[in-house]
Amino acid sequence: MTLKPRQLPTVFWSLIAGTFWIQFLNMSANVYEATLLAACICGSYILMNHYLCNHLLKKAIRTKQMKRFWLLFIALCIPTSLAVASYFVLFQYLEHISVFPPSDIFIEGKESLLENATLLLPGTLVINLAFCGLRFYSENLQLEKEKSQFIFQTLRQQITPHFMFNVLNHINILMQDNVPLASSLLEKYSDILRYQLYNSQKEYISLEQEIQFLQNYIAIENIRWEDKLTVGTEWQVEDGTIEFPPLLLLTFIENAFKHVSHTPTEKGQIYIRLEQCNRHIHLEVTNSKSPYSSRAGTGLGLANTTKRLDILFHKKYQLSVNETETKYQTLLNIEL
Numbered sequence: 001m002t003l004k005p006r007q008l009p010t011v012f013w014s015l016i017a018g019t020f021w022i023q024f025l026n027m028s029a030n031v032y033e034a035t036l037l038a039a040c041i042c043g044s045y046i047l048m049n050h051y052l053c054n055h056l057l058k059k060a061i062r063t064k065q066m067k068r069f070w071l072l073f074i075a076l077c078i079p080t081s082l083a084v085a086s087y088f089v090l091f092q093y094l095e096h097i098s099v100f101p102p103s104d105i106f107i108e109g110k111e112s113l114l115e116n117a118t119l120l121l122p123g124t125l126v127i128n129l130a131f132c133g134l135r136f137y138s139e140n141l142q143l144e145k146e147k148s149q150f151i152f153q154t155l156r157q158q159i160t161p162h163f164m165f166n167v168l169n170h171i172n173i174l175m176q177d178n179v180p181l182a183s184s185l186l187e188k189y190s191d192i193l194r195y196q197l198y199n200s201q202k203e204y205i206s207l208e209q210e211i212q213f214l215q216n217y218i219a220i221e222n223i224r225w226e227d228k229l230t231v232g233t234e235w236q237v238e239d240g241t242i243e244f245p246p247l248l249l250l251t252f253i254e255n256a257f258k259h260v261s262h263t264p265t266e267k268g269q270i271y272i273r274l275e276q277c278n279r280h281i282h283l284e285v286t287n288s289k290s291p292y293s294s295r296a297g298t299g300l301g302l303a304n305t306t307k308r309l310d311i312l313f314h315k316k317y318q319l320s321v322n323e324t325e326t327k328y329q330t331l332l333n334i335e336l
Contacts, residue, residue, distance in 0.1 A: 008134050009053075016127070017042040028103035033091065037105070040087045048080045049128050053135035061139045073128065078117070081124045085116035166254070167192065170224045185223050192216050199246045207276060208240030214253060218272070221257045228262050234273040242276065242336065245312055249274075249283055251301040252330045256287040259328065269327075283332040289323075309334075 017038055024034035052073060060069035094100050167189050174182035195213045199205045215233075222231055253272060262268035269288040274281070309317050316335040321328070 027105045030100050033100040037091050041084050044083045049131050057132055057135055077124045081117040081120040084120050085113055188216050188220050204243040205246045207242045207244040210244050229268045232271045236275040238277055251305040252285045256285050260287040261290040279336040281334045286329040289328045
């Protein structure tokens with residue numbers, strides 16, 4: 001079982017309390033004295049550390065006021081050291097009046113309460129610094145998660161309306177002179193719209209569902225372009241149930257149809273191949289282009305998809321584009 005960052009403080013405090021208790025028990029013949037002293041010392045550390053981590057540090061991270069936090073950190077460690085030093089004085093007095101039997105915990109000396117607190121201050125700083133470091137790490141993980149979720153939702157909302165606009169515009173054009181074809185297009189679009197409504201807000205769907213969505217989109221574009229394009233597709237999928245982020249691949253295919261070149265005498269060419277083997281997915285999208293046009297570096301959809309890939313897969317994907325005078329090719333490899 002893997003411990004979560006927020007569970008680590010509980011484990012460490014248990015280890016620290018156990019260490020204090022065993023140490024005091026070895027120096028004292030009275031188990032009650034060792035237990036009570038360890039509880040008082042750890043209780044003071046825990047209360048102060050809880051205030052530092054759960055209130056001051058959390059607020060400082062969110063408001064970016066870390067300098068003020070460190071000043072308060074040092075200021076609050078001083079009274080904590082005084083409190084711990086006072087416990088040693090108190091229990092030494094309790095032994096003196098025979099509440100507890102004499103032990104080796106306390107060594108008679110001339111140090112004052114302030115001097116003892118000064119000696120304990122470095123240990124107090126180290127303990128609180130360690131736990132504040134753990135909380136700082138945990139809070140930053142949470143902030144990064146919230147940031148990723150926010151960006152993820154923003155990018156997905158930018159992609160989805162863009163696709164919907166294009167499809168509705170295609171239907172509107174066809175309604176002017178080919179109602180049966182527009183009706184067929186509308187039926188396929190209803191499947192796409194259903195997919196977007198019910199699956200686009202999910203973190204993951206099955207790869208089979210994503211492929212079906214892409215196939216519906218390609219079918220719609222084939223209807224719209226009629227005989228002006230030659231579209232070749234190849235789907236090699238070992239396991240269609242594997243989880244995959246929805247609407248991730250749409251932009252690459254959408255751009256191919258948007259920028260493919262064609263003339264009255266020559267059809268445009270588009271080739272799409274998707275291969276899934278184990279946890280690896282390979283997508284290849286190629287379209288013909290005019291020698292006088294270029295797509296490189298343009299397009300909000302492509303930029304957003306690249307950002308989404310960074311969020312979802314970080315260094316576990318490779319995206320490359322190859323452009324020549326006659327074709328534009330996109331290659332995407334993802335390790336799930």
